Amino acid sequence: MKAIELFAGIGGFRLACDELGIDTIWANDIDKNASKVYRQNFPTTIHIQDDINAHLAEVPDHDLLTGGFPCQPFSSAGKKLGINDVRGTLFASIVEIINLKQPKFFVLENVKRLLSMDNGSHFSTILNALSSIGYFIEWRLLNATNFGLPQNRERVIITGYRTESIKEISPRLLPKNDTRNVNYLSLKKVYDFSKWVNFSQHKSKFKNWGCAYNGKFIDIDIQDFSMSLPTKYLYQILEKNPDNSFFFNEDTKKRIEESIEVNRYYNGVEIRYNQKGGARMGYSIFGVRGVAPTLTSSTSRHYERYEIDGAYRRLTNVEYARIQGFPDNHCQNISVYDQYVLFGNAVPPALVKWAINQLTNTNGLRLAQIENIDDFTLTASSF
Ligand SMILES: C[S@@+](CC[C@H](N)C(=O)[O-])C[C@H]1O[C@@H](n2cnc3c(N)ncnc32)[C@H](O)[C@@H]1O
Structure with missing residues (x-):
């Protein structure tokens, strides 16, 4: 599997990919110091130090796109043009590359605040753009403290995989050993597409887990991984x-x-x-x-x-x-x-390693397989 790393910084995603046996073939960052560090550590990867928007056409084919993109507010002018309009933003470059290259998977990272900024309108725009180009999107708020690191660092991870049909969707960021804290009744509504909401109707903060497809989404506040104490101090x-x-x-x-x-x-x-x-x-x-x-x-x-x-x-x-x-x-x-x-x-490699592994490991649990959830069938009628 081949990956590219956008907004690569010092290569947090890259280290995670290395550990998973995924080959990072192309990286980009505008910052001089970050690029110096990247090139010294990963001399075999093509690394471009420049504005990503000047290099969109050079991005090679890849299976996995990764990137911790800068949290940059969409302009109010953009907002007036509708929630699909992300023109001129760094986020737009991600959408453009995905559209152009159609990678199987992507994993993006951002700050927790993204879920609540501007009453959720920012995140709404992002999810709507990503879910309208043939990808099943799932996000989850993760904390570095749950990945063997001594730091309270909450980050939103947004994942996507390309899918032709709603029948193929399966959330992957809710592993079996982690679902004991999830309210099964709320989880059930994930597979009831009549409960999914149009982005244009959403005007508040987003919950800490959710998924989106074809311009609609559903979200649930789930408890943190385990309510246990950190494993590292x-x-x-x-x-x-x-x-x-x-x-x-x-x-x-x-x-x-x-x-x-x-x-x-x-x-x-x-x-x-x-x-x-x-x-x-x-x-x-x-x-x-x-x-x-x-x-x-x-x-x-x-x-x-x-x-x-x-x-x-x-x-x-x-x-x-x-x-x-x-x-x-x-x-x-x-x-x-x-x-x-x-x-x-930087992004903690351990945190995104978990997310990349969950996403790309297709043996991952499908929601419908979770014990205690009645067997309910997927219907695509609402789409
Ligand atoms: C949140 S950091 C990502 C850090 C990275 N995930 C890591 O592990 O080090 C965002 C990065 O985006 C880069 N950046 C900002 N504007 C950019 C642009 N126009 N083109 C390319 N990179 C840009 C910054 O230099 C910064 O390194």
Whole structure:
């Protein structure tokens, strides 16, 4: 199987594909540092450093298209033209490549906020565009913490596979050992197409799992993978002897002394202290007995304070790599400062590996095979 990686960054999808034996033959990103890292790690892949819109015609044939596309609002002018109109956006380049190349599968990744932005109209536009070109679409909100990583990072994964007939559809992101928390009655309505909704009629936030086909969708709020504790904690991935430059100076220490002890967990993140007068996460001092808050590319987050073995410091670039599930030296050919940005922007390979495997493994469970669900037949009448 051959894959291409759009908005490739430092290759989060690429690492997942490598582990699954999928060959990534072509990649693109506009960013100089990301491209430098990509080329050093994956020298045999054709990598174009430029605006994707200038290279649409060069994309080779492939079976799987992957991409964590930038979350870029559609213009209000676009909206007025109707929900099918995605012209001029980076997302439009994805639709164009899919249309042109007709890959069997695609897996896209984006931030959780995409489900609720602008009362769901953004996500509506995306799903409508993807489901109107012959693909069965399924999305699910996943958290890195459920994939062996010490980080609370929720991401929407949107998958699609090409299908000629509604009779062939089978959601694949709800594996059998994960369905115990799903309400079977709600699941049943997935196969009752009269319950599916037209995108044009939807005006609110989308739920955390759903599927779409031919301009219609159905969604359900399912519980997270398992409600169990994380399998990895921050203290387990720390560097032994980080450089002095990662520790805080006397000034910061003084401010820390003025903080108020909190000692509680928020989304699995241990909060040790909050700065007086401000309980915002940005002013917190974190512990390492929980998971990390979502790593991002924004510089202020890179200087967040952690209490580690009685000292105060920020996380190192290597710890960022480990929290995202990349090899320690993945970004070694660029500055430490820039590494934080690239790791913060990346997709955890483990999370998308799971999604790609579920999608492409056609032996995956079909909903109709789930025990306890009455045998109901698919009808295409509503389409
Ligand atoms: C959310 S990041 C994706 C990160 C990637 N999944 C990874 O694992 O590193 C989005 C990427 O889109 C790239 N990008 C933004 N505009 C672009 C454009 N016009 N053409 C190509 N790439 C672009 C950015 O440089 C950034 O690396």
